[in-house]
Amino acid sequence: MARVVVGMLGLGTVGTGVVRLLNDHKAVTLKRVAVRDLRKERTLVPRCAITDKAEDVVEDPEIEVLIEVMGGEHPALELIVKALESRKHVVTANKEVLAKHGPDLFKLAREKEVAIFFEASVAGGIPLISTIQKGLEANQIESVRGILNGTTNFILSDMEQQGETFNQALAKAQKLGFAEADPTSDVEGFDVAYKVSILSALAYGNFVKPDDIYRRGITHVDAADLKHAREFGYRIKLIGRAERTNGGVAARVEPCLVPLDHPLASVSGSMNGIVVTGHAVGELTLVGPGAGELPTASAVVGDVINLASALKLQDFASYFHGEIGVDWQSVVSADQWISPYYIRLEVEDHPGVIGRIGSIFGANQVSIQSIIQRGVAEQGASIVILTQPVAAGQVDKAMEMMKSEDFLVKVGTCLAIFEGRNGS
Ligand SMILES: NC(=O)c1ccc[n+]([C@@H]2O[C@H](COP(=O)([O-])OP(=O)(O)OC[C@H]3O[C@@H](n4cnc5c(N)ncnc54)[C@H](OP(=O)(O)O)[C@@H]3O)[C@@H](O)[C@H]2O)c1
Numbered sequence: 189m190a191r192v193v194v195g196m197l198g199l200g201t202v203g204t205g206v207v208r209l210l211n212d213h214k215a216v217t218l219k220r221v222a223v224r225d226l227r228k229e230r231t232l233v234p235r236c237a238i239t240d241k242a243e244d245v246v247e248d249p250e251i252e253v254l255i256e257v258m259g260g261e262h263p264a265l266e267l268i269v270k271a272l273e274s275r276k277h278v279v280t281a282n283k284e285v286l287a288k289h290g291p292d293l294f295k296l297a298r299e300k301e302v303a304i305f306f307e308a309s310v311a312g313g314i315p316l317i318s319t320i321q322k323g324l325e326a327n328q329i330e331s332v333r334g335i336l337n338g339t340t341n342f343i344l345s346d347m348e349q350q351g352e353t354f355n356q357a358l359a360k361a362q363k364l365g366f367a368e369a370d371p372t373s374d375v376e377g378f379d380v381a382y383k384v385s386i387l388s389a390l391a392y393g394n395f396v397k398p399d400d401i402y403r404r405g406i407t408h409v410d411a412a413d414l415k416h417a418r419e420f421g422y423r424i425k426l427i428g429r430a431e432r433t434n435g436g437v438a439a440r441v442e443p444c445l446v447p448l449d450h451p452l453a454s455v456s457g458s459m460n461g462i463v464v465t466g467h468a469v470g471e472l473t474l475v476g477p478g479a480g481e482l483p484t485a486s487a488v489v490g491d492v493i494n495l496a497s498a499l500k501l502q503d504f505a506s507y508f509h510g511e512i513g514v515d516w517q518s519v520v521s522a523d524q525w526i527s528p529y530y531i532r533l534e535v536e537d538h539p540g541v542i543g544r545i546g547s548i549f550g551a552n553q554v555s556i557q558s559i560i561q562r563g564v565a566e567q568g569a570s571i572v573i574l575t576q577p578v579a580a581g582q583v584d585k586a587m588e589m590m591k592s593e594d595f596l597v598k599v600g601t602c603l604a605i606f607e608g609r610n611g612s
Contacts, residue, residue: 192215192217192495192496193219193251194216194251194253194492195248195254196218196245196256197246198222198223198258199223200259202308202488203221204485205481205484205488206255206257206485207221208232208485209485213493215493216492219251220238224258225240243267246267246270246276247270249274252277253277253279254276254278255278255279257281260282264285265289268293273296275302276302277304283309283310283385286382286386287386287395287398291515291516292514294513298514303495303504306386310383310387311474311476312338312484313477313479313484313486314462314475314487316462316464319464320464321511331431331432332387332465334427334452334461334463335427335459335478336379336380336384336460336478339368340406340426341456341458341460342357342458343358344406344425354406354407375407376405377405377426377442378398381439382398384430388437388439388517392437393513395516396437400519401440402441403440403441405426406426409601409603410600410601412600413530413601416570421447422447422448422453423445423448423453424443424446425444425446425452425453425606427440427442427444428441434524437518438520445604445605451475458478460478461473462474462475523584525604526577527607528575528607529554529574529575529603530572530602531583531587531599531601532571532601533590533598535571535595535596537563541569544595545571548590548593551586552582552583554576554583555578556573556575557576558573559573559574568597
């Protein structure tokens with residue numbers, strides 16, 4: 189059997205796993221690997237050339253497939269472009285580059301009749317992308333929604349189970365290696381937004397610009413919210429979604445209250461979980477490791493092996509890229525998103541406050557489903573409200589009006605409640 193010659197950019201967590209899985213593989217030869225620092229101590233040294241000049245890998249004419257597992261936007265983007273221009277196929281785990289430059293990269297790949305495979309870019313070891321692209325080809329995808337970031341899921345699970353604050357849980361995640369020294373991309377939801385952009389390309393044909401995705405992270409979630417959510421029968425999870433909604437596509441990242449009996453509520457710690465809804469198959473839930481050396485390498489090497497098999501087909505170029513478009517996907521305005529909401533207000537404890545809150549909500553067409561009051565030591569009270577489904581814009585207006593009321597100490601939190609389907 190002819191062997192496929194492969195080069196790799198990066199020998200960190202994922203690259204090391206790839207070397208482990210490719211060692212002695214019958215159909216794939218790893219010829220060159222590029223790193224940033226040749227002096228760094230490695231847990232595994234590949235049995236091939238190692239260089240600190242990434243161009244040496246990209247310019248090697250014998251290499252047919254470039255594996256990009258160096259991460260970051262630059263110079264990964266320029267190296268991928270160079271590889272595509274010289275008609276190399278690309279296997280990448282880089283969600284940031286795909287989400288920010290997907291349309292141009294897929295256009296170039298199509299022009300050059302080469303493929304981009306990217307299974308590891310969303311949900312690590314879970315074969316989510318091939319499930320949507322291949323297994324669900326007969327379906328119109330109604331929604332792809334889930335827990336797509338292990339770091340934030342670990343933090344929220346820890347806050348709930350141990351009663352810790354966000355900062356305590358973040359420090360623990362960093363100590364255990366589940367969070368980066370700079371956790372911004374994870375905790376502010378950027379990482380999930382990149383994945384939502386990719387999921388939109390798979391489900392609806394085009395990537396969404398990351399800046400067009402409604403995004404809220406978890407830094408404002410308070411331990412009190414996790415406790416109240418539990419009282420009402422929910423658990424708080426950071427949910428990313430690409431979803432067909434009234435006349436368009438919604439792309440959102442936000443912490444949501446997930447009902448305890450929904451499969452996503454029991455996805456805890458650093459695991460990922462995704463629910464894909466297709467018009468024919470119904471709801472499909474995938475749960476598994478969204479990161480880590482071998483799980484992520486499993487996705488990368490799976491792509492390389494699938495690519496190696498596809499290369500044997502005569503018309504492989506048409507086989508690869510049918511469904512991913514080269515335009516940006518427009519999304520419906522965040523104000524029009526319909527959901528029930530959980531709202532926590534801190535108020536001064538006088539008579540008539542609950543009546544006034546009810547009037548403000550009523551004036552903005554927000555219907556209350558339930559309301560509870562809890563004492564907050566001497567300072568006042570915490571009022572927790574669950575609303576009926578309502579447009580997000582109406583909730584924002586009610587909150588703005590609430591801010592001018594003397595009784596309001598602060599708007600604690602306002603979170604969407606996760607439902608089966610938007611607005612239904
Ligand atoms: N880690 C996961 O579990 C996971 C899961 C899913 C997707 N991903 C994605 O996979 C990619 C790699 O992640 P990772 O965790 O393996 O990263 P990592 O551990 O930080 O490794 C990055 C590797 O790239 C090398 N590198 C960085 N800049 C370079 C440059 N300019 N030239 C040559 N080599 C360079 C580094 O070299 P040195 O070793 O010399 O520093 C290192 O070997 C990222 O896109 C990430 O988002 C990771």
